[in-house]
Amino acid sequence: MHTGHQLSCAMWAMAALSLVLVALRLYTRIRIVNFVGAEDYMYAGTGVFLLLFAVFIQVSVHYGLGQNFWKLSIDDSSDAIFWTYVANSFAITGNAMAKLSMGLFLLRVVQVRWHKIALWVAVIITTATSIALTIMLWNQTTPIKASWDPLRTPGTWNIRIQPMSVGLGVWSSICDFFFAIFPWLFIRTLPMSRREKFMLAGGMSLGVIAGACGITRTVVLSRLDVFNYTLNFVPYFAWAGAEIAVAMICLGIPTLRPLYLKTRGFASAYSNHGQSSHANEIPRFVMYERKASNPAPSAHDSGISYARTDNNIKTPPPTHQTQTSNDSVEDIISGYQDQHVGVIWVKNEVRIQEDVAEWPLRG
Structure with a gap:
């Protein structure tokens, strides 16, 4: 050759x-x-x-x-x-x-x-x-x-x-x-x-x-x-x-x-976000804990306790789901809201915030 x-x-x-x-x-x-x-x-x-x-x-x-x-x-x-x-x-x-x-x-x-x-x-x-x-x-x-x-x-x-x-x-x-x-x-x-x-x-x-x-x-x-x-x-x-x-x-x-x-199973956010209005941006999620100002006695001891929600504490807008034990935080809150219409008791509120950041790999 x-x-x-x-x-x-x-x-x-x-x-x-x-x-x-x-x-x-x-x-x-x-x-x-x-x-x-x-x-x-x-x-x-x-x-x-x-x-x-x-x-x-x-x-x-x-x-x-x-x-x-x-x-x-x-x-x-x-x-x-x-x-x-x-x-x-x-x-x-x-x-x-x-x-x-x-x-x-x-x-x-x-x-x-x-x-x-x-x-x-x-x-x-x-x-x-x-x-x-x-x-x-x-x-x-x-x-x-x-x-x-x-x-x-x-x-x-x-x-x-x-x-x-x-x-x-x-x-x-x-x-x-x-x-x-x-x-x-x-x-x-x-x-x-x-x-x-x-x-x-x-x-x-x-x-x-x-x-x-x-x-x-x-x-x-x-x-x-x-x-x-x-x-x-x-x-x-x-x-x-x-x-x-x-x-x-x-x-x-x-x-x-x-x-x-x-x-690796970590890219669900990419496919979900692709249907939003920000077609060329990738979201990143930030979880943080927020305590209520006037906590009340817990309603039950299932791992998540509840206190009455004041007017200045708003339910976070729907966003991508993050798994906890079996259900997402938002599913638990909404399910409990169905049982107590108009009143949600929260001791520690966990919010999922979508912080849209420019993803450098999008080119």
Whole structure:
């Protein structure tokens, strides 16, 4: 098995893993969180682009990618280079889309003005440089065909694409590290427990691995000999695909927390709240004890005692049920109210308050 076949196998494995994460994320957002944002569509698009990258790498391997350029026929060498151009277009765009997905995700969470400005600057520069590099990739020579069919099509080279690709690789790695470190700037302000904050920020910080892949890809690209393109560029395409796949893993894992909670039996609030008016917010529940000002003798000793309710003590509005021993607190109160119409005796009132908080994982 030559290096081309090894490359195609690795790309198919990465694409399969990424598509599984796409499916899990969309299921989580649609069925559990009941909210799908632009970053989710961007994430799904990244998975599709990585799949197309694997498809066209496979086509290029069929024509000779991974073999010595000078041992291939002219037709095969030309076709192999052409299909790597197609694959590389999806790699460049997919890498940018992964960063856009992360940027849009963070823009939904941050509140400080300079945080938003920094994110928008990163998103705009990434988009602009990726579009520019893709255009330059297909316009290196005059005529265009001379860049992938140099042995039969004489032409003039207008652009040195390799230095441009190295520059974009440097910027891409900077963005990966920026998006990995950035969540630690605002994570402390989110309405979550300390453990959840560290889990969320830690998951996003896995982006440093994608940054490391980007650095490796850039170093490999800067040292490649273009005169044996079909053989020497295999490591570059391997690291390009790895950078996108790792970025998708880092983006996908933090957003799957609601799915994890549902499998553990803790996510009933997600599905219930999805039918309320706040379709893109997740509730959190706070239980507290409130003592009556004039307690009366207990009515019975069943584990819950009752005192007369004054006018200033109101029955809490209906909300999501929280299980006590067998019945919810609200069911016990309402059942007792049926037996004593107009009078409720309460000694210790336990209220369930729905405090709607912005859930940072909703994207």
